[in-house]
Amino acid sequence: MREEAKVKVRNLTKSFGELLVLDDISFDIKKGDFVCIVGPTGCGKTTFLNLLVKLIEPTSGEILIDGEPADPKKHNMAFVFQEPSAYPWLTVEENIQYGLKIKKMPKNVIAERTEEILDVLGLRDVRKTYPHQLSASLEQRVVIGRAFALHPDLLLMDEPYAQMDIKMRYYLEDQVIKLWQRTGSTVLFITHNIEEAIYLSEKCLILSNKPTTVKEEKTIDLPRPRDIALPEFIALREYVTNQIKWW
């Protein structure tokens, strides 16, 4: 029996003028899956996520979420951009609440989630400050908190941890896994860090060079919590690294 697909991508093609970025991509992501998208630099990973949330329109092909055309107003999705995107005029806690307010959640849910997120992301001490007063990595945590607070069905993250130091990154990797396990959301996570991809994902989507196609869907069937020093882990990491090489 086929499992229910959360995201269906059919013949997705995107070109900017003459430049063909995504070439006829098709794949499914099943509900509750944790998928990491890896690929060479500049291969159109970000373009793909932007298509998925309708920030840009595809040249041809379609993207369906729960069988419907993707629409942030309808679907409970959250997006963490590569660059910090906290609202400068809102305090840390107001930023965290903003998505919930747009979705018109009841007040007690908003209050409860705020406290939860402040703890999970270690932002309690700075809850009343403005993003400008924070470092870039702390500001990014606010944005991650804004996304997590929604308990999204579909969580999209575009190299969210690229600016973090290694300790914070390990910690936040475990946090995203916890959120995923607890809320049963579907996660799409872009990274150029192969170790991160193997550590996090159930499935790795390996993209090719431009014009981009899906080179391989690699299932990562290691038990959790994962150990990055395990031989199987290292073998997988090396395999994926080799797949990305274009020389």
Next chain:
Amino acid sequence: MKHNKDRILSMLLPLISLGLFFVLWFWLARAEDSMIPTPYETLLRLLEICRKPISKATLPIHIWVSLRRVLIAFFCAIVMGVSFGVALGWNRTFRALVNPIFEILRPIPPIAWIPLIILWCGIGELPKVIIVLIGSVVPIVLNTYSGMKEIDPLLLDAGKVLGAGRRQLLWEITLPATVPAILAGIRTALSSGWMCVVAAEMIAARQGVGFLIVRGQESGDTALIVACMLVIGVVSMLLSTVLIKLEGVLCPWQFSKTK
């Protein structure tokens, strides 16, 4: 202690420059057949017009008359300028339709409107208010519009992805992001409005600071002219201080940068 030295310097230097200014002024005024009154004469005249009315009003009344014209026009300019600027920045059709006209009218100095407006509206309060309005609405429109154009697209994208509708994108993201630019426009508008009121009063008025300057010219009373010029400078400085304080209240996130 480098820090201490900096502080002393930053307190001392303004005093030195002010002192030099008065010395230079005094020296120029003392020169033979100088038209300029000395600082002392100016101060005496200033105190005198505070007590003795000219054209039925003492100096504080004249200041208030000018200020009232500016403030009435200024508040109209904020309402009109911000809505117009937002419409320009938000609605493409409106921009295409209206921007060419605005671009032609914008560079005309407000003072150039004075004759026409006096012909239309006579010499009551209304024409002065209109002239100040013309002078102060333009910077507000320009700043609001350019502030909206320069908003970080990432902030809008983040809102769209969270499911914000067009109205929320405008009211909850674009406008707050534009507030600092609008406030900068408002500050320019207030000082430009204050300049316009003096100009308008110099041409046709019975009261106001601009009127006093013209009265000084007509009666060869240079002390009166210089005293009024000083008053204009000080009032303008106070207005902008008040506005800067207000900015701190209206957008705290701009003024709490401690990084």
